[in-house]
Amino acid sequence: MVELIELSKTYQSKNKTVHAVDNISLKIENGEIFGIVGYSGAGKSSLLRCINMLEKPTSGQVLIDGTDITKLSLPDLRRLRQSIGMIFQHFNLIANRTVAGNIAYPMEVAGKSKAEIANRTAELLELVELSDKANVYPAQLSGGQKQRVGIARALANDPKLLLCDEATSALDPKTTRSILNLLKRINQQLGISIVLITHEMEVVKEICHRVAIMSEGKIVETGTAFQIFANPQEEITKGFVNSVLDIQLPAHLLTDKGDNKQLIKVVFKGKEAEEPIIDSMLRNFSVKANFLHARIDYIQDTPMGVFVLELAGDLAERERAIAFLDRETAGTEVIPYVS
Known part of the structure; x- marks a missing residue:
C-alpha cells in the first residue's frame, strides 16, 4: 500500500513560492489502479515523482508498505526503486539500444545474470506482444510500440508498483485503448498496483478503480471511478466529467x-x-x-x-x-x- 501523509512540495521561482503539492494525504491500496486527474499545472507530475522520490518532498511522509521512504539512505532508496516501475509520456527509450536492450537495461543496472536477463526479456516481449521486435531499434517503432517497450522496461525488475505519467496522451485513440487494455491485463494478471496521472477522463472511465481530482496542488475530490462520474461534487470535477458525458443538443x-x-x-x-x-x-x-x-x-x-x-x-x-x-x-x- 502507498500512503501519503500531509505531503508537500514547494519550489522557488522568481521570488515566488510555488506549492506544487500542498499538504496531500492519500491512500492507494494494493492491487488497484488509482487515477490522479488534473489540468496542466495542477501538480500531478510533482506528486507522482514524490512517490518514488525523484522529487524530494518539502515535508510530509511517503509510506510504501509501511516504510517511510523519505527517511531512507540513498543505497536503500536505490534498492526500493527497483520495486517501482515508471512509464513516461514520451517513452524515454535509449535510441542506440534495441527493443530487447532497452528492456534489459534496468536488469543490468540491478546486477542480474545474463541468463536471468535473457529469460525475463523474452517473457516481457511476449507479455507486451513484441516478440518479433526484439532486435529492432526505437526509431523503427510506432508510438504504441514504443510505449509497449516502455511498459516492458518498467516491469523488468518485477515491481510491486507502476507509476504512469500521462502514459497515453501522446497516442491516438485506438492505440490508447490498446495500451489501457494492456495495463488492465497487467494489473489483473500480475496484481501490480498502478498509479496513473492524466487529464483525460476517458482514460479514467476505461481503467481506474478509484480517482483523485487535483487542482492547484491539492486533492479536491476522491471516490471510485463510478462515484466520480455518477455524482461529481466539485465544479472542477463536473467539468472533467462533462468532457466525456456532456450533452450538446443542436x-x-x-x-x-x-x-x-x-x-x-x-x-x-x-x-x-x-x-x-x-x-x-x-x-x-x-x-x-x-x-x-x-x-x-x-x-x-x-x-x-x-x-x-x-x-x-x-x-x-x-x-x-x-x-x-x-x-x-x-x-x-x-x-x-x-x-
Missing part, C-alpha cells in the same frame, strides 16, 4: 415547441440503467416521448445511462410522469427551451 431541438411539451434529462445508475423504466412510464401515464439523446457508459463494468427526451402531454400527466422518473431513476432535470 439549436433546433431546443426551440420552444409549445405549452404541452418539455425537454427532460434522465440519469440512470447501476442496474436501473438496464431496466425498462421509460417503457413503464409510457404505459402508465398519458404522455408521449421523443428520444433526442441516449447513451449508456460502463464504468468499471457498472452501467450509467443518460437519456434526453421530449415529453408531450397535458401538464398534469407530464408532472406525474416526471415524478415517477424521479422515484425510479437517479434523477431528472428539465432542460429549458429557447424562445
Whole structure:
C-alpha cells in the first residue's frame, strides 16, 4: 500500500513560492489502479515523482508498505526503486539500444545474470506482444510500440508498483485503448498496483478503480471511478466529467415547441440503467416521448445511462410522469427551451 501523509512540495521561482503539492494525504491500496486527474499545472507530475522520490518532498511522509521512504539512505532508496516501475509520456527509450536492450537495461543496472536477463526479456516481449521486435531499434517503432517497450522496461525488475505519467496522451485513440487494455491485463494478471496521472477522463472511465481530482496542488475530490462520474461534487470535477458525458443538443431541438411539451434529462445508475423504466412510464401515464439523446457508459463494468427526451402531454400527466422518473431513476432535470 502507498500512503501519503500531509505531503508537500514547494519550489522557488522568481521570488515566488510555488506549492506544487500542498499538504496531500492519500491512500492507494494494493492491487488497484488509482487515477490522479488534473489540468496542466495542477501538480500531478510533482506528486507522482514524490512517490518514488525523484522529487524530494518539502515535508510530509511517503509510506510504501509501511516504510517511510523519505527517511531512507540513498543505497536503500536505490534498492526500493527497483520495486517501482515508471512509464513516461514520451517513452524515454535509449535510441542506440534495441527493443530487447532497452528492456534489459534496468536488469543490468540491478546486477542480474545474463541468463536471468535473457529469460525475463523474452517473457516481457511476449507479455507486451513484441516478440518479433526484439532486435529492432526505437526509431523503427510506432508510438504504441514504443510505449509497449516502455511498459516492458518498467516491469523488468518485477515491481510491486507502476507509476504512469500521462502514459497515453501522446497516442491516438485506438492505440490508447490498446495500451489501457494492456495495463488492465497487467494489473489483473500480475496484481501490480498502478498509479496513473492524466487529464483525460476517458482514460479514467476505461481503467481506474478509484480517482483523485487535483487542482492547484491539492486533492479536491476522491471516490471510485463510478462515484466520480455518477455524482461529481466539485465544479472542477463536473467539468472533467462533462468532457466525456456532456450533452450538446443542436439549436433546433431546443426551440420552444409549445405549452404541452418539455425537454427532460434522465440519469440512470447501476442496474436501473438496464431496466425498462421509460417503457413503464409510457404505459402508465398519458404522455408521449421523443428520444433526442441516449447513451449508456460502463464504468468499471457498472452501467450509467443518460437519456434526453421530449415529453408531450397535458401538464398534469407530464408532472406525474416526471415524478415517477424521479422515484425510479437517479434523477431528472428539465432542460429549458429557447424562445
